[in-house]
Amino acid sequence: MSARKTGLDATGDARPAAAPVTIQAVAAAAGVSKTTVSHVLSGNRPVSAETRRRVEKVMDDLGFSPNFFAQALNRNRSNTIALIAQDITNPFYPALARGLQAAVSNQDQVVMLFDAGAGEGALTHAFVADAIQRRADGVVIAVSDVDDDIARLREAGIPVVAVGSGASKLPIDWVTADDERIAADAVMHLHLLGHRRIATITGPLNHTPGKPRYLGYLRAMQDLDLPVEPEMIEHGEWTRESGFDAMARLAARHDRPSAVFCANDMMAIGALDAARRSGLAVPEDVALIGVDDIDAASLVRPALTTVRIPAEEIGRAAGELLLHRIAEGMTTTHRHVLVQHVLMTRETS
Amino acid sequence: MSARKTGLDATGDARPAAAPVTIQAVAAAAGVSKTTVSHVLSGNRPVSAETRRRVEKVMDDLGFSPNFFAQALNRNRSNTIALIAQDITNPFYPALARGLQAAVSNQDQVVMLFDAGAGEGALTHAFVADAIQRRADGVVIAVSDVDDDIARLREAGIPVVAVGSGASKLPIDWVTADDERIAADAVMHLHLLGHRRIATITGPLNHTPGKPRYLGYLRAMQDLDLPVEPEMIEHGEWTRESGFDAMARLAARHDRPSAVFCANDMMAIGALDAARRSGLAVPEDVALIGVDDIDAASLVRPALTTVRIPAEEIGRAAGELLLHRIAEGMTTTHRHVLVQHVLMTRETS
DNA sequence: CTGAAAGCGCTTACAG
DNA sequence: CTGAAAGCGCTTACAG
Numbered sequence: 234m235s236a237r238k239t240g241l242d243a244t245g246d247a248r249p250a251a252a253p254v255t256i257q258a259v260a261a262a263a264g265v266s267k268t269t270v271s272h273v274l275s276g277n278r279p280v281s282a283e284t285r286r287r288v289e290k291v292m293d294d295l296g297f298s299p300n301f302f303a304q305a306l307n308r309n310r311s312n313t314i315a316l317i318a319q320d321i322t323n324p325f326y327p328a329l330a331r332g333l334q335a336a337v338s339n340q341d342q343v344v345m346l347f348d349a350g351a352g353e354g355a356l357t358h359a360f361v362a363d364a365i366q367r368r369a370d371g372v373v374i375a376v377s378d379v380d381d382d383i384a385r386l387r388e389a390g391i392p393v394v395a396v397g398s399g400a401s402k403l404p405i406d407w408v409t410a411d412d413e414r415i416a417a418d419a420v421m422h423l424h425l426l427g428h429r430r431i432a433t434i435t436g437p438l439n440h441t442p443g444k445p446r447y448l449g450y451l452r453a454m455q456d457l458d459l460p461v462e463p464e465m466i467e468h469g470e471w472t473r474e475s476g477f478d479a480m481a482r483l484a485a486r487h488d489r490p491s492a493v494f495c496a497n498d499m500m501a502i503g504a505l506d507a508a509r510r511s512g513l514a515v516p517e518d519v520a521l522i523g524v525d526d527i528d529a530a531s532l533v534r535p536a537l538t539t540v541r542i543p544a545e546e547i548g549r550a551a552g553e554l555l556l557h558r559i560a561e562g563m564t565t566t567h568r569h570v571l572v573q574h575v576l577m578t579r580e581t582s
Numbered sequence: 583m584s585a586r587k588t589g590l591d592a593t594g595d596a597r598p599a600a601a602p603v604t605i606q607a608v609a610a611a612a613g614v615s616k617t618t619v620s621h622v623l624s625g626n627r628p629v630s631a632e633t634r635r636r637v638e639k640v641m642d643d644l645g646f647s648p649n650f651f652a653q654a655l656n657r658n659r660s661n662t663i664a665l666i667a668q669d670i671t672n673p674f675y676p677a678l679a680r681g682l683q684a685a686v687s688n689q690d691q692v693v694m695l696f697d698a699g700a701g702e703g704a705l706t707h708a709f710v711a712d713a714i715q716r717r718a719d720g721v722v723i724a725v726s727d728v729d730d731d732i733a734r735l736r737e738a739g740i741p742v743v744a745v746g747s748g749a750s751k752l753p754i755d756w757v758t759a760d761d762e763r764i765a766a767d768a769v770m771h772l773h774l775l776g777h778r779r780i781a782t783i784t785g786p787l788n789h790t791p792g793k794p795r796y797l798g799y800l801r802a803m804q805d806l807d808l809p810v811e812p813e814m815i816e817h818g819e820w821t822r823e824s825g826f827d828a829m830a831r832l833a834a835r836h837d838r839p840s841a842v843f844c845a846n847d848m849m850a851i852g853a854l855d856a857a858r859r860s861g862l863a864v865p866e867d868v869a870l871i872g873v874d875d876i877d878a879a880s881l882v883r884p885a886l887t888t889v890r891i892p893a894e895e896i897g898r899a900a901g902e903l904l905l906h907r908i909a910e911g912m913t914t915t916h917r918h919v920l921v922q923h924v925l926m927t928r929e930t931s
Numbered sequence: 932c933t934g935a936a937a938g939c940g941c942t943t944a945c946a947g
Numbered sequence: 948c949t950g951a952a953a954g955c956g957c958t959t960a961c962a963g
Contacts, residue, residue, distance in 0.1 A: 298714060298715050299715075300655070300717075301660075301715055301716045301717055302651045302652075302654040302655040302660070302717065303651075303655055305651040306649070306651040306652055306655055311650075311651070313694075316695075321676040321679060321680060322673070322676055322677060322680060324671070324673065324676075326676070327670040327671055327673075327675070327676050327697075328671060330670060330695060330697065331670060331671060331697050331699060334695075334696075334697055343694055343696075343712055343716065344694070344695055345662075345692055345693070345694055345695070346665075346679060346683075346693050346694070346695040347683075347692075348676075348679065348680050348683055350680060363692055365647060366647050366648075366650055367650045367692065368649075368650055368651065473881070502881055506883070527877070528876070528877060528878055529877055529878040529881040529882070532822070532851055532878040532881070532882060533878075533881060533882060533883075534855070534882075534883070
């Protein structure tokens with residue numbers, strides 16, 4: 234660690250931890266049984282107003298807080314939801330986490346965060362093991378290609394909802410954006426603006442969301458009776474550099490496109506640089522549209538037109554699905570939610 | 583929720599949850615006592631190789647996984663660290679979370695995430711109550727002005743490390759960036775480039791890090807024997823708009839600065855827009871430097887020179903401090919870590 | 932409306 | 948090297 238310590242300071246008072254007060258202590262002080270204390274706590278059984286008041290006062294005076302583990306051991310419920318995220322450094326996941334927290338916290342659920350760090354599947358396996366061992370009430374899994382992990386969770390009897398895995402072959406609750414429609418809507422938007430020669434810079438085609446966004450482009454072009462030309466299809470790797478290179482190639486053509494649908498914002502920002510480098514004005518010479526609405530999309534000049542994926546809402550929906558599933562238990566029916574995207578028209582189109 | 587459901591599909595198999603296998607069951611199947619099973623699990627007592635092998639095989643066959651709550655109830659340890667973050671939507675916090683996870687996960691600790699959602703203190707109080715109730719082994723608190731919450735945690739006997747609270751009056755472990763030096767180093771950088779007329783756009787001055795960054799500016803100007811002129815000090819609110827406005831005012835002066843230290847990147851990006859709007863070339867007419875190194879800093883054109891705060895390292899340091907504190911118990915000495923920032927020289931200076 | 936007692940699934944002195 | 952038993956702090960039939 235390249236940190237420098239500034240040494241110690243010794244002003245602190247070190248009170249020993251307060252004596253842990255148990256339900257037993259409360260019962261004694263209130264002159265009732267543990268049973269009764271437990272019931273004023275849970276409300277599972279009527280307690281006379283007078284007794285209740287007395288017990289509550291004692292709890293307050295003693296600062297009683299029921300032991301979470303003892304409760305969980307009895308109820309066999311952890312009130313904890315695990316979120317396994319692909320890469321928390323990607324703003325999509327924090328927003329997802331926030332929505333999830335919002336949806337489940339009023340049910341007294343807390344979220345346990347696992348960040349796979351954009352790494353390989355090994356970490357995810359470990360996280361799933363943790364979630365099982367800690368008896369999570371449910372897990373939201375926002376990592377792709379993890380059917381085996383999902384299966385393990387279900388064997389352990391833990392409800393799962395997958396995010397962004399319309400791709401999963403497993404019967405399971407999931408919520409995702411409609412990537413194919415996102416792409417189609419982006420193309421429609423360009424078409425409405427008068428563009429006919431529309432290119433695309435795709436992501437990797439073997440995975441979600443690269444593939445559905447590509448298919449959406451194709452579908453829209455066909456629906457609009459626009460010719461799909463192989464020269465108008467460039468492949469990127471989600472990165473700014475790959476977007477730059479792809480756009481440079483398109484710009485160099487004598488029959489260059491008048492508009493480009495980029496499958497994400499990073500590539501679109503790269504494309505923006507390349508366009509200007511090639512002396513093309515945006516949007517006059519080429520219009521550009523991305524997907525995601527990352528922070529930088531609105532900070533860049535000209536500000537990027539893009540399709541926003543409501544990550545927070547996805548998190549909220551995932552939380553609601555999970556709560557349902559927890560309440561219902563495993564059944565044979567599964568819910569799927571497609572969350573609505575929104576077109577953010579800015580300056581590049 | 584503005585989502586549309588696509589209905590249900592009914593392909594799933596709904597295997598009932600596997601019968602929970604206990605230590606008792608393992609003991610029976612292996613022909614030993616629970617005591618022995620417990621010890622092969624914990625390694626707290628020698629077990630003959632032969633017995634150990636047999637028990638381990640049974641555990642494997644039965645898919646035994648010890649009940650986390652029963653363990654926690656006995657050991658009085660949750661192996662859980664709570665992270666209370668100001669606003670997980672701000673990229674600083676996810677990076678912090680990642681560093682924290684990295685530091686504590688090899689000690690079998692898991693992180694419980696609480697996102698205060700940039701909201702007021704009420705939520706933080708609730709989170710602290712949760713952390714206490716769930717018997718977190720420790721908490722990292724990355725919210726400012728929460729001395730009362732910190733006090734409650736200490737009363738409950740829970741170790742705390744604060745992030746970014748050099749400001750706290752409490753004797754406590756903390757880790758933070760050296761905001762005053764960050765500002766001073768930024769000014770030094772501009773000075774080295776030949777600038778003498780250096781302005782600043784500050785953040786709010788009543789809090790960390792607005793105040794220390796302002797003080798660092800003052801200190802550096804004095805150290806460099808540069809005059810501190812009130813006209814060269816503009817106050818912003820961390821936002822892009824406030825940066826824009828502040829820069830517009832500076833640009834309008836006949837004695838405008840040749841360089842501006844902006845206390846964060848958002849304001850610097852606003853300043854960049856304003857400078858160009860005023861017909862000033864960056865960095866030829868005005869040089870600009872920010873703080874944070876948000877994603878957009880390198881995506882904007884010209885790319886923003888800034889000072890990077892290593893959030894992930896802060897998280898890692900906080901995790902290490904916390905682990906220490908958990909191991910040592912409350913003592914009267916406290917550790918403080920100042921994490922090293924790094925100058926990212928790009929195109930605006 | 933209230934209690935005594937069994938039980939949740941582990942760990943850990945105590946004893947051999 | 949191994950076990951029987953008490954105990955961690957709750958919840959919940961069962962009984963009154």
